[in-house]
Amino acid sequence: MKQRAEITFEIEETIVVRQGEKLSREFCPLCGIVVDMLTPQFATAASKKPVRQIFRLIEAGKVHFSETDGGLICLDCLTASSAEQ
Numbered sequence: 001m002k003q004r005a006e007i008t009f010e011i012e013e014t015i016v017v018r019q020g021e022k023l024s025r026e027f028c029p030l031c032g033i034v035v036d037m038l039t040p041q042f043a044t045a046a047s048k049k050p051v052r053q054i055f056r057l058i059e060a061g062k063v064h065f066s067e068t069d070g071g072l073i074c075l076d077c078l079t080a081s082s083a084e085q
């Protein structure tokens, strides 16, 4: 007798950002306050923007980018810039 096994893959879109792991707090000169800084990977997931668009906003000076830990992006700037478009 043969047994059938059904395997279901569930893709969770929930983004978990833990303090001190992939998120750090830095002063953003554009926002003028201390903000949450995310890695490009997390910034893409959090804003649902393609990486290319995020880097275009950084180049345009609309989003603050820090060289810390291989590059961190200000989430507040990114949220503010998404409201404009």
Ligand SMILES: [Zn+2]
Residues within 6 Å of the ligand: 028, 029, 030, 031, 032, 035, 064, 074, 075, 076, 077, 078
């Ligand atoms: Zn900012």
